[in-house]
Amino acid sequence: MNTPTPPYPSEAPSCSPWIQQLPPDSGPQRLGADTAADVAIVGAGIAGVATSFFTLRSTAQSVLLLERNQAGHGASGHNAGQLATYFERPLCELVEEYGFEGAIAAQKAFDDSHELLDLMIAESGADVRVDRFEGKMGMFTLNHLEVHLRNNLLRLRGGLRVEACVVSEEAEFLGEIPAEFTPLYTVVPQARICALLDSPSDRYRAVLFSWKGCANSALLTHQVLGYLQRHYPERFRYVDRTPVQRIVLNTADATLEAGTHKVKAGRVVLCTNGFTDHVVVNSQGEPLGSADARWVKGNIGYMAAFVETEQREPDALSFIRNTEIGGANPYVYVTRRPHELADRTATLTCMGGPERPLAPSEQYDPGTPFPGQMLSEMDSQIRPLAQPKRPAGTAYEYTWHGLMGYTQGSIRRIGVEPCNPVLLYNLGCNGVGFLPSVCGGERVSRILAGEQLAPSIFDPK
Numbered sequence: 370m371n372t373p374t375p376p377y378p379s380e381a382p383s384c385s386p387w388i389q390q391l392p393p394d395s396g397p398q399r400l401g402a403d404t405a406a407d408v409a410i411v412g413a414g415i416a417g418v419a420t421s422f423f424t425l426r427s428t429a430q431s432v433l434l435l436e437r438n439q440a441g442h443g444a445s446g447h448n449a450g451q452l453a454t455y456f457e458r459p460l461c462e463l464v465e466e467y468g469f470e471g472a473i474a475a476q477k478a479f480d481d482s483h484e485l486l487d488l489m490i491a492e493s494g495a496d497v498r499v500d501r502f503e504g505k506m507g508m509f510t511l512n513h514l515e516v517h518l519r520n521n522l523l524r525l526r527g528g529l530r531v532e533a534c535v536v537s538e539e540a541e542f543l544g545e546i547p548a549e550f551t552p553l554y555t556v557v558p559q560a561r562i563c564a565l566l567d568s569p570s571d572r573y574r575a576v577l578f579s580w581k582g583c584a585n586s587a588l589l590t591h592q593v594l595g596y597l598q599r600h601y602p603e604r605f606r607y608v609d610r611t612p613v614q615r616i617v618l619n620t621a622d623a624t625l626e627a628g629t630h631k632v633k634a635g636r637v638v639l640c641t642n643g644f645t646d647h648v649v650v651n652s653q654g655e656p657l658g659s660a661d662a663r664w665v666k667g668n669i670g671y672m673a674a675f676v677e678t679e680q681r682e683p684d685a686l687s688f689i690r691n692t693e694i695g696g697a698n699p700y701v702y703v704t705r706r707p708h709e710l711a712d713r714t715a716t717l718t719c720m721g722g723p724e725r726p727l728a729p730s731e732q733y734d735p736g737t738p739f740p741g742q743m744l745s746e747m748d749s750q751i752r753p754l755a756q757p758k759r760p761a762g763t764a765y766e767y768t769w770h771g772l773m774g775y776t777q778g779s780i781r782r783i784g785v786e787p788c789n790p791v792l793l794y795n796l797g798c799n800g801v802g803f804l805p806s807v808c809g810g811e812r813v814s815r816i817l818a819g820e821q822l823a824p825s826i827f828d829p830k
């Protein structure tokens with residue numbers, strides 16, 4: 370991003386609306402003595418809590434959930450909170466790399482995780498607000514359109530939900546769209562494209578719809594955690610402010626050094642979003658590829674949000690910015706959701722998209738102030754798409770950032786460590802990790818229950 374216009378102070382506070390909605394901290398619940406559990410789950414974000422939920426539900430095993438900081442204060446408290454089920458790579462590319470069956474099965478697992486989320490909410494009695502709607506993505510090149518139509522063709526062949534698509538009758542490339550895609554889109558007036566994207570600009574020529582939603586994943590994490598503590602007092606324990614520094618994997622169990630104590634566990638599941646400031650030692654064979662710090666690549670994502678007094682329908686809009694998939698500055702996005710004020714319901718409009726890589730030696734801290742330069746850039750470039758009527762340079766109620774973990778190949782790791790099956794993973798958001806964390810939690814629970822799962826593209830290598 371460049372050419373910022375309105376100046377903001379050089380630093381703004383990092384303040385996430387999701388963390389603000391959490392109940393007051395009830396104080397540390399540290400590990401006070403050496404202990405043992407059938408399963409130790411490391412990390413209490415949405416992935417760790419979902420993994421605990423499904424494991425307790427579908428096995429008779431005891432679970433100890435260990436959190437270094439506080440539940441929901443990691444990426445789960447610093448995201449955009451969209452319920453999305455796409456991969457960071459086009460489905461057609463996954464089909465090429467992993468084959469039709471494997472890629473479609475993985476896409477189906479992500480699509481189906483909407484139902485897993487609903488199940489977790491219903492059973493836990495969580496009252497976190499969840500909005501569901503069709504998100505819209507604006508495209509302006511034939512390249513993007515063709516890739517998404519090809520994905521849809523594969524979805525159709527795989528029996529998955531097909532995403533509707535509309536193309537402007539004024540699109541310069543209308544006559545060049547290959548005939549095989551004709552059943553997959555409808556031609557509409559340009560005014561319809563503008564209305565769908567809520568933008569007067571004629572730049573965007575096509576819109577892809579996808580089933581989406583939004584929720585506060587930090588609040589959900591808290592509410593489900595509270596349910597697990599109440600519902601499974603004999604089999605579930607949660608400790609926070611307890612960093613896991615070292616995990617030694619043996620033949621049939623593991624020892625964790627957590628805070629000042631030791632934990633013996635039959636299995637260990639890493640739900641750390643991929644960032645390892647802990648050491649994993651395999652005492653029974655080859656050193657693990659994942660044992661080195663940062664085996665996922667970190668990207669810091671920046672978000673800004675403002676409150677609109679007018680009540681607007683919940684929505685998620687994304688705007689492609691590069692001309693070729695894989696190019697720099699892929700997209701910016703806007704999420705609108707109802708926002709409770711003291712006396713009425715307003716609208717919280719969140720803007721996101723800008724990212725920067727975490728430097729190899731950089732220690733990420735979500736409390737680091739938000740750069741004013743970034744806010745200026747977002748205000749000049751994303752705000753006109755989010756709310757063109759909002760004057761440039763107006764103050765933002767919330768600015769925050771969070772850390773995303775990208776695995777090599779951008780596929781979430783869900784499953785058993787090949788060098789030692791005592792260790793399992795549910796991590797690596799690759800930009801989209803809310804529903805995939807829930808999907809991963811359920812999959813891991815089936816492995817822990819002893820189910821033999823068919824090979825999957827999620828299997829750790």
Ligand SMILES: Cc1cc2nc3c(=O)[nH]c(=O)nc-3n(C[C@H](O)[C@H](O)[C@H](O)COP(=O)(O)OP(=O)(O)OC[C@H]3O[C@@H](n4cnc5c(N)ncnc54)[C@H](O)[C@@H]3O)c2cc1C
Pocket residue numbers: 411412413414415416417435436437438439440441442443444445446447448449450451452453586611612613614640641642644645646647669670671672721770771772773795796797798799800801802803804805806
């Ligand atoms: C800016 C931004 C926007 C995003 N937007 C979306 C979106 O709209 N939709 C979507 O699907 N995804 C989105 N994501 C990704 C999504 O938020 C994450 O995938 C998801 O929250 C990850 O959950 P998690 O539980 O794996 O990680 P986290 O929430 O980060 O939880 C991991 C936990 O592990 C703990 N931990 C780590 N190491 C240790 C240790 N050694 N000992 C003890 N505890 C440890 C951490 O303290 C942390 O609490 C976004 C992410 C960011 C940063």
